[in-house]
Amino acid sequence: MALVRCQDLQKSFVKGRETVEVLDGINLEIQQGDFLALMGPSGSGKTTLLNLIGGLDHPSAGAVEVGGVPLNEMSARQLAKWRAENIGFVFQFYNLLPVLSAQRNVELPLLLTPLSSRQRKANAATALKIVGLEDRAKHKPGELSGGQQQRVAIARAIVADPTLLVCDEPTGDLDRETADEILSLLEVLNQEHGKTIIMVTHDPKAAERAAQVLRMDKGRLAQEAA
């Protein structure tokens, strides 16, 4: 069974008197364990689609199901709880809390779980180890390089052990070499830890690392083989 299933997904934004159609009937299935890259021109609706799959927003019409759960039927409160347990987010600009150390940033999502303080610490340490930053646990984001900050963000995304990682241009702000390291890390998470990954990217080299590439244009999908 597919992990993610989108059926005739539509999304429009109302801006003043204008209504902008951003997604225009998306049909998509992503299998458990996939590593999928989403490409397309700026403004084609990639982020919007990712937000719907990640349960950050509601579709205007159509259905989106993740792990058999119909997201379009859930309330904002239910979605928040569901995201905490099922989705890991990685953003282009890392979006770490500058006042917290790397360790505490990673621990953040675990504050929503019933885990003990000691267990939370242990899990955060494990996640930092997976991304190769165990020696930077005490550093604040300001004391880390861009690549390191993105690793911390990835550690935060996986700490609650979600099935699906949603990454919006995770290497968009990094140089080639650092980008390759991040992509290798995502590969490891996909192949060794069994995470299903959807990654939006503008970088063809990044897309090559994925098992499958989807192209978007003007709110529609055009599938092509990897």
Place this chain on the structure above:
Amino acid sequence: MSKLGLLWANLFRRRTRTLLTLLSLLVAMLLFILLRTISLVFTDGSGFSPASVDRLVVAAKYSIIDSLPISALQQIQAVEGVDAVTHAEWFGGVYQDGADFFPKFPVDPKAYFDLHPEFHIDPEQLQAFINTRSGAVAPKDMAEKYGWRIGDKIPIQGDIWGKRDGSRNWEFDLVGLYTGVDEDRSPGVLLLHYDYFDEAREYDSGTTGWFIVRLADGERAAEVANRIDQLFANSSDPTRTSTEAEQQRQFMQQIGDIELMMSGILGAVFFTILLLTGNTMAQSLRERVPELAVLKAVGFGDAAVAALVLGEAVLLCLLGGVLGAALALLVALVIGPGMEQAIGVFEVRATTVAAALGLSAALGLAVGAFPAFRARRLSIIEALRAV
């Protein structure tokens, strides 16, 4: 890390800004506690001797500095409705280096204690006061404070009053101690023997500062006061007579003005703080929009994020309140003795501290409410797009 740890960490995002805000909160709370402590002393009257409704005070009409002839005592005594009369005078004078001042009244010992049954003195000591022309009696707490014992000589440097022999060095023999109605209300006045004072002073002999009248019937105070003032209306020394209660009422009215002024000051201070802290909070929220969006993305609910923002404001204000209260208690320790000289008692009450902390928390809620509301409504996708 706990949720409280998250709150705490956020507070120190901008150290200087937090510190400045804390400082202004601290000063406001310090002011609040000290001013409130002072105004409480006045409003509940804990600093004063109780007024008696059945006593009148007869003073010179135009200025309390003017004196009245002692011979007026007989005339007042004869007024219908007057039960008893005595007199007192302002001595002024400096004890030791003059660092703390206390009033000293030359009085007629027997009559003065007779008219003030609220003052207690051992009968033998009163007799000694009556018999000793250079005698003085002190409030018990005053004697303790200066380490006086019965039999000691108390030197006073005259400022208003010099002596007939040209010297200004007065000396009084402490012959007794007296107390007020209860322990905390010291009468606060060193009483001297009028006869000795009158005989030794270089000018104005045969006068006194004011008369104290006991009414036969407390209900008829106005009537008797009128009669006394009419008696002297056309003399060279016209009088103004009022009840002790009336005098205190007038005084209280001034206190009322002081209270209004204090409320004004505090109001202005808190309004400023409200704007200042409110601005800090609004600024801090603006900077944090993407962070709050991420918190929501990873699963923090709208209410949890709002609570985080509100909690931060309350924590900041409470912290300022606690520091301010601590400083106020410290300051009270330092200025307490001086204030007690001036207004009788000066004690920071637990209820005042509690009120300050309550006010701090309320301030936190007030400045945090709007940012919290905005944080609650913050849309994740809008906020992330804004990055």
